[in-house]
Amino acid sequence: MKLREVKEILDAEVIIGEDKLDLEVKTAFGADLMSDVLAFAKAGSLLLTGLTNDQVIRTADILDIAAIIMVRGKRPASEAIVLAKGLKIPILTTKYILFETAGRLYAKGIVGCLEKVDNASGRN
Amino acid sequence: MVVWKKLITPVDATDKTPYQRSFYVEGGNFTYAGIVSTSIKSILKQMGLPADVVRKAAIVSYESEINIVSYAKKGVIKLTVDSQTIQIEAIDEGPGIPNIDLAMQEGYSTADQKIREMGFGAGMGLCNIKNYSDTFNISSEIGKGAFLKMIIDRH
Amino acid sequence: MNIETIIKELNLKLRSATGDLKKNISGGYTGDLLSDVMANSHEGDIWITRQVHQNIVAVASLKDHAGIILINSCEPAKDTLERAAQENIPIMVSDLSAFELSGKVYDLLAKKD
Ligand SMILES: Nc1ncnc2c1ncn2[C@@H]1O[C@H](COP(=O)(O)OP(=O)(O)OP(=O)(O)O)[C@@H](O)[C@H]1O
Ligand SMILES: [Mg+2]
Numbered sequence: 001m002k003l004r005e006v007k008e009i010l011d012a013e014v015i016i017g018e019d020k021l022d023l024e025v026k027t028a029f030g031a032d033l034m035s036d037v038l039a040f041a042k043a044g045s046l047l048l049t050g051l052t053n054d055q056v057i058r059t060a061d062i063l064d065i066a067a068i069i070m071v072r073g074k075r076p077a078s079e080a081i082v083l084a085k086g087l088k089i090p091i092l093t094t095k096y097i098l099f100e101t102a103g104r105l106y107a108k109g110i111v112g113c114l115e116k117v118d119n120a121s122g123r124n
Numbered sequence: 125m126v127v128w129k130k131l132i133t134p135v136d137a138t139d140k141t142p143y144q145r146s147f148y149v150e151g152g153n154f155t156y157a158g159i160v161s162t163s164i165k166s167i168l169k170q171m172g173l174p175a176d177v178v179r180k181a182a183i184v185s186y187e188s189e190i191n192i193v194s195y196a197k198k199g200v201i202k203l204t205v206d207s208q209t210i211q212i213e214a215i216d217e218g219p220g221i222p223n224i225d226l227a228m229q230e231g232y233s234t235a236d237q238k239i240r241e242m243g244f245g246a247g248m249g250l251c252n253i254k255n256y257s258d259t260f261n262i263s264s265e266i267g268k269g270a271f272l273k274m275i276i277d278r279h
Numbered sequence: 280m281n282i283e284t285i286i287k288e289l290n291l292k293l294r295s296a297t298g299d300l301k302k303n304i305s306g307g308y309t310g311d312l313l314s315d316v317m318a319n320s321h322e323g324d325i326w327i328t329r330q331v332h333q334n335i336v337a338v339a340s341l342k343d344h345a346g347i348i349l350i351n352s353c354e355p356a357k358d359t360l361e362r363a364a365q366e367n368i369p370i371m372v373s374d375l376s377a378f379e380l381s382g383k384v385y386d387l388l389a390k391k392d
Binding site for chain 3: 246
Binding site for chain 1: 306307308309310311312315319327329330351375376377378379381382383384385386389
């Protein structure tokens with residue numbers, strides 16, 4: 001699905017990356033703990049999180065995350081926006097909580113990703 | 125202010141010459157936390173190393189950088205790239221790690237509220253470092269600091 | 280939708296069965312920052328998290344959550360289980376990621392309500 005559809009499904013506002021809405025995304029990872037993201041999130045995934053600080057943006061950059069979806073109406077501070085612009089990481093904000101954000105995307109076919117856990121491939 | 129210290133001027137990353145560069149990390153300063161790892165990632169990318177190798181190096185560097193910022197006074201991250209491996213050393217001055225076995229346990233963390241609110245403090249960082257390194261060494265002297273060495277094979 | 284049904288539907292492993300398994304689940308909340316969950320989750324929510332330490336029980340109990348599901352095969356710490364027994368909070372474990380589990384629970388809640 002294109003980032004543009006993600007935006008529609010989540011009724012989201014694009015904070016950075018209007019020009020990247022044609023990006024294809026298939027997987028998502030939801031977490032508030034950065035080491036969890038670093039352990040498991042696949043490159044090219046959406047990162048759904050309640051955090052908005054610089055570290056989320058750095059983590060997304062380190063992992064080549066396709067876009068950050070900030071949940072519960074959260075917006076990054078202006079320094080974080082500057083950082084994300086520099087690193088070219090799209091940021092969307094949705095008013096839904098993480099639970100509902102995941103629910104809506106999952107219903108439309110986005111799948112989870114667990115890079116390293118062995119039983120990940122056995123999921124249905 | 126971040127001080128960028130170049131111990132060795134970057135030489136071209138040919139197969140024979142090891143590339144070496146050191147970066148200063150300031151303890152307690154979260155504004156710039158991660159900037160070193162972002163640089164290391166882009167250096168490795170420019171060298172044309174495979175994406176999964178760059179990713180592993182960036183992750184281990186980032187977790188150690190965050191640990192220096194979170195727990196130490198200051199530190200240095202040293203990147204060495206030779207024909208076979210990427211080596212990342214994280215050397216800090218700080219309290220050190222009193223019980224390394226305990227610190228290596230997933231879930232063990234002494235992170236304070238401030239660190240937790242930033243999304244750190246899951247007690248997974250050292251495990252991530254170990255899992256993403258092909259060779260991992262950690263040592264510490266109480267009251268002096270911690271020393272981590274991670275080696276990632278290029279192939 | 281109650282805890283018993285969700286365990287069956289999603290193949291969860293029940294680790295602390297002391298709570299009321301017939302208790303109705305009215306919503307879901309996914310999050311790993313305790314202060315966020317404290318502030319924004321609701322009574323009757325099923326809480327999805329990867330935090331395993333005993334403070335999760337305190338939060339779930341204060342907020343009257345229906346129960347806690349730990350994701351990604353994370354096992355609760357020993358004192359977490361002890362505390363869960365005291366506070367009557369059911370704790371379950373899933374091998375799915377937070378995203379996928381939230382997706383499935385959301386789907387179930389939408390169907391059955
Ligand atoms: N450089 C260091 N100096 C002193 N103590 C350290 C250092 N690195 C780690 N520790 C100690 O080891 C513990 C575990 O570290 P680890 O990186 O695994 O988890 P964390 O930093 O607590 O959380 P996470 O990395 O998941 O965000 C830390 O909480 C801290 O007590
Ligand atoms: Mg850490």
